Amino acid sequence: MVKKLLRFFAYLAFFVLALVYFAPKESIYYLLENELKNYSVIISDETLTDKGVSLTIQNAALYVKSIESAKIQNCDVTFLLLYNSINARDIMLSESVKSLVPLKIESLAFTQSIFDPLHVNIHAVGDFGEAKGSVNLLERTIHIELIASDLMQKEYKNALREFKKSEDGGLFYDKAF
Numbered sequence: 001m002v003k004k005l006l007r008f009f010a011y012l013a014f015f016v017l018a019l020v021y022f023a024p025k026e027s028i029y030y031l032l033e034n035e036l037k038n039y040s041v042i043i044s045d046e047t048l049t050d051k052g053v054s055l056t057i058q059n060a061a062l063y064v065k066s067i068e069s070a071k072i073q074n075c076d077v078t079f080l081l082l083y084n085s086i087n088a089r090d091i092m093l094s095e096s097v098k099s100l101v102p103l104k105i106e107s108l109a110f111t112q113s114i115f116d117p118l119h120v121n122i123h124a125v126g127d128f129g130e131a132k133g134s135v136n137l138l139e140r141t142i143h144i145e146l147i148a149s150d151l152m153q154k155e156y157k158n159a160l161r162e163f164k165k166s167e168d169g170g171l172f173y174d175k176a177f
Helices: 002-022 025-039 150-155
Strands: 041-044 047-050 054-064 067-079 083-093 104-113 116-126 129-136 141-148 171-176
Touching: 025 041, 025 047, 025 054, 025 067
Parallel strands: none
Antiparallel strands: 041 054, 047 054, 054 067, 067 083, 083 104, 104 116, 116 129, 129 141, 141 171
16 A cells, blocks of 8 residues: 555656656746736846756846836746746846845745745845745735845935834835735
């Protein structure tokens, strides 16, 4: 009985990995990119590379409502059914937001697990400091905790006014969308 159960899980794991490996990741990406156009978000000038279980996107320009908002040097999209992630590195925001926040984001990660499918976790590191948060997809809320850098505290006080102080002295932001 135990051997049959182990064999079943081995076949299931093999099937899932084969499904992920042979999935048309580039076609799925273009489908999602087309869906983003409905929200006036366009990604252009990108180079796609299928790496088996992940899709690498390089040198992408992000436009929101026809305004260039960011340039993303490298982004890895991993879709494993049980665990999904988007890891972007070397992001430079548009000069138009220079008065609101620092422009350089070193890394930005979104993760989702089958064990908590209604939450997307966020982790970002950049000139602004370090931010951790989550998006509740059911309640349509976002919660972000920020450890502000010295640069952020000195030069971007207006942006920090949107954050509230927590009991432990940190900063947090809650918003419904």
